[in-house]
Each structure stands twice: as structure tokens, then as C-alpha cells.
Amino acid sequence: MKQSEGTAKISVKDLNLFYGEKQALFDVSLDIEEKKVTALIGPSGCGKSTFLRTLNRMNDLIDGVKISGDIVIDKEDIYKSADVIKLRTKVGMVFQKPNLFPMSIYDNVAYGPRAQGIKNKKELNKIVEESLRGAAIWDEVKDRLKSSALGLSGGQQQRVCIARAIAMKPDVILMDEPTSALDPISTLKVEELIAQLKKAYTIVIVTHNMQQAARVSDKTAFFLNGEVIEYDVTNSVFSNPKDQRTEDYVTGRFG
Numbered sequence: 021m022k023q024s025e026g027t028a029k030i031s032v033k034d035l036n037l038f039y040g041e042k043q044a045l046f047d048v049s050l051d052i053e054e055k056k057v058t059a060l061i062g063p064s065g066c067g068k069s070t071f072l073r074t075l076n077r078m079n080d081l082i083d084g085v086k087i088s089g090d091i092v093i094d095k096e097d098i099y100k101s102a103d104v105i106k107l108r109t110k111v112g113m114v115f116q117k118p119n120l121f122p123m124s125i126y127d128n129v130a131y132g133p134r135a136q137g138i139k140n141k142k143e144l145n146k147i148v149e150e151s152l153r154g155a156a157i158w159d160e161v162k163d164r165l166k167s168s169a170l171g172l173s174g175g176q177q178q179r180v181c182i183a184r185a186i187a188m189k190p191d192v193i194l195m196d197e198p199t200s201a202l203d204p205i206s207t208l209k210v211e212e213l214i215a216q217l218k219k220a221y222t223i224v225i226v227t228h229n230m231q232q233a234a235r236v237s238d239k240t241a242f243f244l245n246g247e248v249i250e251y252d253v254t255n256s257v258f259s260n261p262k263d264q265r266t267e268d269y270v271t272g273r274f275g
């Protein structure tokens with residue numbers, strides 16, 4: 021398997037994951053480059069979400085999960101260091117469906133910083149504005165910051181979710197099929213946003229939409245039955261796949 025040429029932000033080696041007796045990831049090794057977009061593609065049930073969740077130890081919350089192997093982020097083995105709260109601050113996550121809290125737009129974005137102990141109103145205002153700007157949603161919500169976030173459209177809510185992640189000042193943003201619940205125009209907005217975000221963040225995105233992977237990502241990993249079959253620059257994976265199974269998948273022959 022070809023390894024990356026750029027700077028590795030995240031280095032995964034021989035990762036195996038079991039849900040009880042059932043193995044979901046098999047010897048996954050790959051380097052994720054800093055300030056690039058890495059797409060994870062593959063048929064449903066092949067382990068994309070499971071892999072994504074290992075990167076900020078979200079699987080720790082699931083009973084009976086066993087993990088072996090190493091995941092190093094910025095030279096720190098995240099399964100050996102104990103500070104999971106710090107890890108989840110550094111590695112933020114955006115889910116498939118917008119999951120805003122039933123509170124105002126402002127309070128949603130300020131939630132994490134407040135939980136970290138930031139109380140100063142001016143400072144919070146600044147974080148909220150910068151985060152909403154960073155998520156390309158400020159102009160749409162600046163006059164209704166005190167209104168319920170649940171009154172926004174799905175696409176707007178997803179961008180507020182991204183703002184909420186940004187407010188924690190992460191290095192890495194994990195996105196699990198972030199546009200699968202959105203209409204085409206909102207999807208396009210989120211894709212444009214991802215292109216902006218990679219200037220500042222390392223992004224790992226799961227998508228079952230191959231056009232989306234081709235549009236937004238620099239590198240693509242193809243998963244099948246819990247294994248990484250091929251990992252390369254996105255253009256190669258789509259235009260010149262090395263493995264027959266990758267070719268079959270990207271040409272739509274299965275999945």
C-alpha cells in the first residue's frame with residue numbers, strides 16, 4: 021500500500037477492532053496528511069464509521085469493543101495517553117444528521133467553550149462569531165443568534181454543527197457522511213466549506229457518494245469488509261485504481 025508523501029498528522033498502524041467476538045477492522049495501516057481532506061469510501065458495513073470513531077476514541081463508549089494497534093496523532097499514541105477529553109477537543113466530530121441541542125444558535129456554539137470554563141462575554145461573542153464565519157453560516161444567522169437552532173434548515177444546522185466543532189479549536193475534524201441528510205444545494209455549500217476548512221484543519225470524511233469523494237478529497241481510502249484495499253491520491257483511486265476490487269467499486273459494479 022502506498023504511504024503518504026506529505027506530513028502525517030495521524031499515523032495508524034496495524035489497527036484491529038472487535039465488537040465482542042466480531043472483528044470489524046483488520047490490520048488497518050494508513051497515514052493521514054495534515055491540512056488535507058482524506059475520504060473514506062466503501063460499501064455499507066465495511067467499517068468506515070468504526071475506523072473514523074477510533075481516531076478520537078469514540079468507540080470507547082461502546083460496550084465490548086477491543087482495539088489493538090497504534091494510532092499516533094502529533095507523535096502521541098492516543099490509546100496510551102489517558103486524556104480523552106483533550107483528545108476529543110483536538111479531534112472534533114460532525115455526524116450524519118445535524119445534532120444541535122434544543123437551545124439558541126449562540127448557545128450551541130458557545131456550549132463547548134463554556135464547558136471549558138470560558139465565561140467572559142466578549143470572549144465568547146468572539147468565538148461564536150469566528151466559528152460561525154469559519155463555517156460559512158454567519159451571514160445567514162447573525163440576526164437570529166438567540167433563536168432556536170432547531171428552527172434552521174437541515175443544511176444550516178449542519179453548518180452550525182461544523183461551527184460548534186470549530187469553536188473547540190480542533191486540529192482535526194472527522195465527518196461521518198455529513199451531507200447524506202441534506203438536499204443538493206446544502207450539500208454543495210458544505211462541500212465548498214470543506215474546501216475552505218482544509219486550509220486550517222485536517223479533515224477525514226466518510227462518504228458513500230463517490231462524486232463527493234472525488235470533488236472534495238485529496239486522498240481516498242477504499243474500505244472493504246474492514247480492510248483498506250487501496251489508499252492513494254484521490255485521482256489515482258478513481259482514474260487508475262490498482263486493485264480490481266477498487267475498480268469494481270468506483271465504477272459502480274457493486275456497493
Ligand SMILES: Nc1ncnc2c1ncn2[C@@H]1O[C@H](COP(=O)(O)OP(=O)(O)O)[C@@H](O)[C@H]1O
Nearest residue numbers: 039044062063064065066067068069070071082
Ligand atoms: N456498536 C456496534 N456494535 C456491534 N457491531 C457494530 C457496531 N457498530 C458497527 N458494527 C458492525 O461493524 C461493521 C462495520 O460497521 P460500520 O463501521 O458502521 O460500517 P460503515 O460505516 O462502513 O457502514 C458492521 O458489520 C456493523 O454491523
Ligand SMILES: [Mg+2]
Nearest residue numbers: 068069070226
Ligand atoms: Mg457508517
